[in-house]
Amino acid sequence: MLEKAFVGGRKYWIWMAFLLGVIGLGFIMYLWQWRYGLGLTGMGRDVSWGFYIAQFTYLVGVAASGVMVVLPCYIHNYKPFAKVTILGEFLAVAAVTMCLMFILVDLGRVDRLLNMILHPTPNSILFWDMVVLNVYLFLNIFIGWVALSAERKDVPPPHWIKPFIYISIPWAFSIHTVTAFLYAGLPGRHFWLTAIMAARFLASAFCSGPALLIVFCLIVRKVTKFDPGKDQIRTLGGIVAYAMILNVFFFLLELFTAFYSQIPGHMHSFIYLFRGLEGHARLVPWMWTFVVFAVAALVLLIVPATRRKLDTLLVGCVCVIIATWIDKGLGLVIGGFTPNPLGKVVEYWPTGPEFLISLGVWATGVLILTALYKIAISVREEAGIYKA
Amino acid sequence: MAFDRRKFLKVSGLSVLGVWAKSAADALAGEKPGFGITEKLLHLFRKPVGFASADALTAKKWAMVIKVRNCPTDCHACIDACDYVHNIPDAEKMPSPRHEIKWIWQDEYKHAFPDQQHEYVEERLKKLPFLLLCNHCDNPPCVRVCPTKATFKREDGIVMMDQHRCIGCRFCMAACPYGSRSFNWVDPRPYIEKQYPEYPIRVRGVVEKCTFCAERLAIGKIPACVEACQNEAKKHGREPALVFGDLEDPESEVRKLLRSHYAIRRKPELGTGPQIYYIV
Numbered sequence: 120m121l122e123k124a125f126v127g128g129r130k131y132w133i134w135m136a137f138l139l140g141v142i143g144l145g146f147i148m149y150l151w152q153w154r155y156g157l158g159l160t161g162m163g164r165d166v167s168w169g170f171y172i173a174q175f176t177y178l179v180g181v182a183a184s185g186v187m188v189v190l191p192c193y194i195h196n197y198k199p200f201a202k203v204t205i206l207g208e209f210l211a212v213a214a215v216t217m218c219l220m221f222i223l224v225d226l227g228r229v230d231r232l233l234n235m236i237l238h239p240t241p242n243s244i245l246f247w248d249m250v251v252l253n254v255y256l257f258l259n260i261f262i263g264w265v266a267l268s269a270e271r272k273d274v275p276p277p278h279w280i281k282p283f284i285y286i287s288i289p290w291a292f293s294i295h296t297v298t299a300f301l302y303a304g305l306p307g308r309h310f311w312l313t314a315i316m317a318a319r320f321l322a323s324a325f326c327s328g329p330a331l332l333i334v335f336c337l338i339v340r341k342v343t344k345f346d347p348g349k350d351q352i353r354t355l356g357g358i359v360a361y362a363m364i365l366n367v368f369f370f371l372l373e374l375f376t377a378f379y380s381q382i383p384g385h386m387h388s389f390i391y392l393f394r395g396l397e398g399h400a401r402l403v404p405w406m407w408t409f410v411v412f413a414v415a416a417l418v419l420l421i422v423p424a425t426r427r428k429l430d431t432l433l434v435g436c437v438c439v440i441i442a443t444w445i446d447k448g449l450g451l452v453i454g455g456f457t458p459n460p461l462g463k464v465v466e467y468w469p470t471g472p473e474f475l476i477s478l479g480v481w482a483t484g485v486l487i488l489t490a491l492y493k494i495a496i497s498v499r500e501e502a503g504i505y506k507a
Numbered sequence: 508m509a510f511d512r513r514k515f516l517k518v519s520g521l522s523v524l525g526v527w528a529k530s531a532a533d534a535l536a537g538e539k540p541g542f543g544i545t546e547k548l549l550h551l552f553r554k555p556v557g558f559a560s561a562d563a564l565t566a567k568k569w570a571m572v573i574k575v576r577n578c579p580t581d582c583h584a585c586i587d588a589c590d591y592v593h594n595i596p597d598a599e600k601m602p603s604p605r606h607e608i609k610w611i612w613q614d615e616y617k618h619a620f621p622d623q624q625h626e627y628v629e630e631r632l633k634k635l636p637f638l639l640l641c642n643h644c645d646n647p648p649c650v651r652v653c654p655t656k657a658t659f660k661r662e663d664g665i666v667m668m669d670q671h672r673c674i675g676c677r678f679c680m681a682a683c684p685y686g687s688r689s690f691n692w693v694d695p696r697p698y699i700e701k702q703y704p705e706y707p708i709r710v711r712g713v714v715e716k717c718t719f720c721a722e723r724l725a726i727g728k729i730p731a732c733v734e735a736c737q738n739e740a741k742k743h744g745r746e747p748a749l750v751f752g753d754l755e756d757p758e759s760e761v762r763k764l765l766r767s768h769y770a771i772r773r774k775p776e777l778g779t780g781p782q783i784y785y786i787v
Contacts, residue, residue, distance in 0.1 A: 227674065
């Protein structure tokens with residue numbers, strides 16, 4: 120089936136060439152970082168994780184969200200989703216690949232990566248994160264491929280694939296729970312030291328991931344002959360609405376605990392993010408953008424009329440994507456490091472090369488996603504099953 | 508018959524195996540002549556003896572007491588000594604203050620003890636320099652999070668760092684509530700003022716921190732900062748500010764000081780069990 124990724128129209132190749140160009144630029148920047156060191160980025164002794172780890176965290180959420188189409192389909196027997204599970208699984212493959220790449224570009228000594236396996240350390244959450252992410256990647260490639268091969272031959276998927284599908288459901292929850300534990304178990308980082316972190320991560324994952332999936336479904340609907348189905352997209356819209364409500368609710372719970380208790384350590388990061396601390400306010404405009412988009416998303420998703428209409432649902436989903444990306448892809452990591460353990464504010468902002476390396480990783484993910492979606496859709500167009 | 512594919516694969520496979528075996532044997536044999544594979548393999552099963560010599564300083568639990576009153580603001584003897592014997596790059600020469608490497612450094616009371624800061628704090632405290640370094644925690648979060656055991660706690664309480672195993676993930680820096688860990692954001696070599704050949708210079712991409720001078724304890728010397736403090740105090744006829752010793756020995760100087768003075772530790776509420784005590 121892989122050969123289907125290598126045949127395509129002019130537009131397909133222009134798009135792929137563009138992505139390859141971005142990847143190439145990112146790779147050149149990475150070589151520079153490799154020679155010079157991570158000093159090429161905006162990180163430093165106070166904000167020691169930055170854009171890379173933040174993107175990683177956001178994308179773990181996107182990866183986990185594949186479960187939101189698999190779960191209704193297999194546990195609740197909601198059969199219309201059978202058409203879109205493959206899109207969810209392949210989105211997870213692309214997202215986990217990006218996650219792993221963001222970890223790699225963040226390592227100071229990537230050449231010693233195998234020390235993670237040569238000296239396995241079960242008390243380190245990073246060890247478990249490596250395990251769950253790699254297994255999740257395998258599960259999604261495997262399940263997606265087996266299901267699609269069966270579809271191509273016009274036969275039902277083999278029965279032995281079922282256990283893998285059932286395992287993949289709790290596994291999706293595990294990847295984001297373990298990723299939350301990377302942060303939630305650190306003493307002295309009050310912003311992260313919260314029991315609700317894993318729940319918040321899951322809520323934000325289950326709105327941002329399906330929102331992305333809706334956008335991709337609408338794109339697929341427009342540019343190919345394959346129609347994921349209006350009902351399916353609307354059901355996904357409902358999932359996004361619930362998850363976004365939970366996500367914002369959990370965030371408000373954090374605000375209550377911090378500001379009603381008035382414990383300085385719990386308030387400082389929030390103050391830094393939303394008002395600025397000691398004259399440092401770089402993230403303030405971003406965080407208020409987050410608020411605006413989160414509110415807009417809630418309105419568009421809660422009002423039934425705008426949720427059911429595909430155009431307004433699309434706008435709502437884009438609002439969710441922007442809001443959750445700012446929350447997790449910027450605020451969470453930078454906010455957790457500010458102020459530093461000595462109570463000082465040192466600001467962080469990614470540098471040009473750091474941004475281009477990140478863009479290169481994103482482009483790799485989009486390239487993988489395009490190729491996988493191309494394969495899936497070609498198989499379906501060929502079979503002629505879901506022709507519009 | 509010509510050199511067909513089957514034969515080619517056989518020969519190339521064997522040559523790869525041969526090269527690998529040779530390099531593996533070389534690696535096992537080590538650089539010392541006469542220390543062959545057998546000895547090396549046997550060595551793997553022996554209890555590690557380390558490199559401690561007969562006159563090594565040992566303890567059940569190393570700790571440090573800092574008598575802040577005895578620490579003059581303008582004295583940097585301990586910091587300079589540490590920076591020199593550990594090849595710490597000069598912060599001012601580095602491309603950015605973000606990249607600074609710190610093992611032991613001075614900061615104000617309000618930053619050393621941010622939770623105990625108040626508006627009307629004693630004038631004297633405001634001016635006193637507080638020496639900050641790795642706390643060699645009893646229950647170190649950095650060790651808990653390290654995915655490769657590159658940072659580990661020794662039986663004598665020292666939290667050590669293996670800079671040859673560190674993969675540079677910086678999880679330990681996120682976990683340390685004292686900001687005591689530094690990462691080599693750039694190659695430190697060009698910024699080292701005067702190289703000290705007896706201690707390795709780090710490569711870029713690894714984390715480092717104070718090790719209570721484990722390399723000096725092993726040859727019977729006290730930590731460089733403590734030695735420098737004692738020398739400087741003697742020169743000026745005053746009491747040294749830094750005291751180093753075994754917390755499990757009731758007769759050690761650190762225990763005597765803690766028995767007779769009120770001492771505070773940084774962020775004790777986090778349960779890390781810091782082993783640096785401040786007498787203010």
